[in-house]
Amino acid sequence: MKWEDTERQVCSVARALSVLGERWTLLIIRDAFRGTRRFDDFQASLDITRHRLSERLKKLVSAGVLTRVPYQERPVRYEYRLTRKGLALYPILMTLSQWGDDWMDDGNGPPQYYRHSVCGKITRPVLTCDQCGDPLRPEEVSPQQGSVLSSYVTHLKSTGEALPSEGELARAASQYWQAHIKELS
Amino acid sequence: MKWEDTERQVCSVARALSVLGERWTLLIIRDAFRGTRRFDDFQASLDITRHRLSERLKKLVSAGVLTRVPYQERPVRYEYRLTRKGLALYPILMTLSQWGDDWMDDGNGPPQYYRHSVCGKITRPVLTCDQCGDPLRPEEVSPQQGSVLSSYVTHLKSTGEALPSEGELARAASQYWQAHIKELS
Structure with missing residues (x-):
């Protein structure tokens, strides 16, 4: 599989990582949350090549995570701001x-603490269930297939094909779904 | 900055991404949470080259996120399991x-739902404050420097040097800290 195909998997983790899962990208987002907006400031913070930074920013803009906003005219210069999707x-x-x-x-304690103004x-952030408020633990959460995955599994059962392992399911379902969409169109 | 230097930043996001922030790595972790343990099963799921998969697994083992456990003798074969750090x-x-x-x-609803057995x-997972239980919103959380960052800022003030932007602070503090450690040792 090519990296570019991850976004077509029937898996929200894979889709998220198709935007975020490359070197530097989440560090750019970190800096954006700290208030960095301009190309040169991102570059000073990350100290990566202008080419690489430019390529990453372009991808984040095309994914709708950042938006380019002009901050100067003649010549027009742009800064990068987090969109709602980015926030x-x-x-x-x-x-x-x-x-x-x-x-x-590294033995020196957390680099930063976080104060909650409320x-x-x-x-300390805790991931909790929106229904009961308890912390979510992996052993207490079971994934259940949404409509795309479950229709694929139904299809396999109807044709008597073997079910792939859970790890392969997201990719196999994506291939089936794409072929299916082609048939429909 | 080289990617390999991210782990030395005085920033927990950068340190985490030094282990996790490359293509495929978090998809390997995703598969491990779904129960995948063996090299060939990771490969079937991700369909990447054996060389790349091997390199990523090795890095996760050396970071203590996965551990190699023998599951067969003659020849000895290993599987990969999440450690506590991985879980x-x-x-x-x-x-x-x-x-x-x-x-x-993609317009077809979430690929998976999650049922909370409790x-x-x-x-739906919600990130909340461990003190008051309210959801954490970026505008209501303020970072405060831990000891390494604050000692670096104190140093800058004492020498009359300009404070770098917040984005650059993590990297500059790391450089200062490394020089400082060298002086001490």
């Missing part, structure tokens, strides 16, 4: 940060 | 999945 990445950054704090501390306390 | 990646995967559901849906309901 929605906040929980991903916070869970990455928490994991780094917990498991990649309660005024230093906060 | 702690669960909130990162769930927030990625949620963002994919919300923003990269309350029995279909759950």
Whole structure:
């Protein structure tokens, strides 16, 4: 599989990573949340080649995560701002940060703490269930197929084909779905 | 900056991404959470070259996210299992999945739903404050420097040097800290 095909998997993790899952991309997003907006400031922070930075920013703009807004005329210059889709990445950054704090501390404690203005306390983010409020633990959460996956599984059963392993299902369903869409169109 | 230097930044997001922030790595972790353990099964799921898969698995083992466990003798064969450090990646995967559901849906609804066995309901993960239980919103959370960052800022102030932008701080502090450690040792 080519990396470019990940976005067509019937899997939200794969689709998210098709936008975010390359070197530097989430560090650009981190900087954007810290208030960085201009090309030269991203470059000063990340110290990567202009070519690579430009390529990553372009991809984030085309995915609708950042938007280019002119901040100067003659010559026109643009800055990059998080869109609503970009701001929605906040929980991903916070869970990455928490994991780094917990498991990649260099022995000097967390580089940063986070104060929650609602309660005024230093906060640790916890992923919870929106229904009961309890923390979500992997052993207490079971995935259930949505309509695309379940229609693919129904198809396999009807033709007597073997079910692929759970790991392969997202990719196989995507191939089936694309062929199916071609048949329909 | 080289990618290999990200782990030395005084920033937990950068440190986390030094392990996770490359193409395929988080898809390997996704498959591990779905129960995939063997090299050939990861390969069947991801359909990437054996060389690349091997390189990624090796890195995850050396970072302590996966561990190699023999499952067969003569010849000895190994499978890959999530460690505690690996299991702690669960909130990162769930927030990625949620963002994919919300923003990269192809119009067919979420590929998967998640049922929470504690309350029995279909759950949407929410990132909340461990102190007050409210959802964490970026505009209500302020970062505060931990000891390494704040000692670096104190140093800059004492020498009258200009403070770098927030985006650059993590990298500059890391350079200062490394020089400082060299002086001490």
